[in-house]
Amino acid sequence: MAIALFGLLWVPILSAGFAGVMAWLVLGFTLMGLTFGPMGALLPELFPANVRYTGSGISYNVSSILGAAVAPFIAVALWRAGDGSPFWVGVYLSVMAALTLIALLLGTETKDVDIEA
Helix, strand or coil, X not given: CHHHHHHHCXXXXXXXXXXXXXXXXXXXXXHHHHHHHHHHHHHHHCCCXXXXXXXXXXXXXXXXXXXXXXXXXXXXXXXXHCXXXXXXXXXXXXXXXXXXXXXXXXXXCCCCCCCCC
């Protein structure tokens, strides 16, 4: 939710000059960093122990290719469409954050699942 809010605040933050850009970088990288801890715990628990490393590795890499690899191209296209304004890029980030939140809410808790059955 914080990343979705962050995406919607890009224009005001970046409009604050050098201090705003520094705050944008610090806040953005902090939020991104906070996602990696839970992701490292969530992915492996989705797979049985005998394929856990392979399953989490493949799912992480495929999602990186399908999601993160195209993001710069989409961001540049949105930036151009907005005549150099980061507004639509921030909206894109917010939409992707909302989709991620929906996926997390729809996911099932695995602590009581017998992965051997």
